[in-house]
Amino acid sequence: GNEFRLDDVVLKIPVGALYKTLDFRYEIMDQQKGTFSPLYSFVDPYTPMQLACDLGIRSVGLPPELQEKALIVVMNEEGELGSAGGEWKDSMVWTQVREFGKYTIMVDTTVPEIHSLDLDGSGDEVARKTIRFKVSDEISGIKSYEGYIDNQWVLFEYDLINDLVFYRIDPERLSSGKDHELELYIIDNKENIAYYYAEFYW
Structure with a gap:
């Protein structure tokens, strides 16, 4: 060459x-x-x-x-x-x-941005079956994500076209009628990590 x-x-x-x-x-x-x-x-x-x-x-x-x-x-x-x-x-x-x-x-030293579409952090009841987050990273782009509910890893999905990370509530795994804690980590291609925490009732 x-x-x-x-x-x-x-x-x-x-x-x-x-x-x-x-x-x-x-x-x-x-x-x-x-x-x-x-x-x-x-x-x-x-x-x-x-x-x-x-x-x-x-x-x-x-x-x-x-x-x-x-x-x-x-x-x-x-x-x-x-x-x-x-x-x-x-x-x-x-x-x-x-x-x-x-x-x-x-x-790129800037952490990704996470905006919740369904949780306001007040611990209010979640009406939807899906908990969605709008995510973005200005420079290097999003590399990976991890989510936990009540300190247990849960499967979040990533809709790349719409910049959404979301969790479909699984009644088999999530007990209903109680308060829950959600944690979400979004990591970009330069290892800058954004963290989101909220409580909700379901």
Whole structure:
């Protein structure tokens, strides 16, 4: 394959990744506020890749304690940033990309957000058969979730399209006519953990 390498950025293009060999253009753009590297622009976003390519970017001004929270983000035409994933290794952040575009380094130290749709925390009776939570994570995305009722693990489900995590009340497992405690943990791809606790009656 081909390897494009500068001091601060590496793009490894495997054989067969591109329809045709490119004299691809790249540009080093100014570092954006809140990022930890310049913005690297590769070719144009309309050239498709057949296979994933390894992209490594050297960080600028990234404190050691934030290295494990670093990831690569891609900027779209509107200037919005989306996660491209990535791990810190040998003073660079590495990820696999499937499209050309503009890439830079950010860190994700923000816990996911959890909004209850059916519990208000007052211990009131739950009228529905399903307890739902709206969940979101701004940068790296949600990796996993775990729920407990009365200190027992219970099966929560994740509706990715609607950003919902929900528990269907199972009368076989949950005693009715009493107070219950619910705990929910949402973990993002950079191991930031959000915690939600509520009491309810069912």
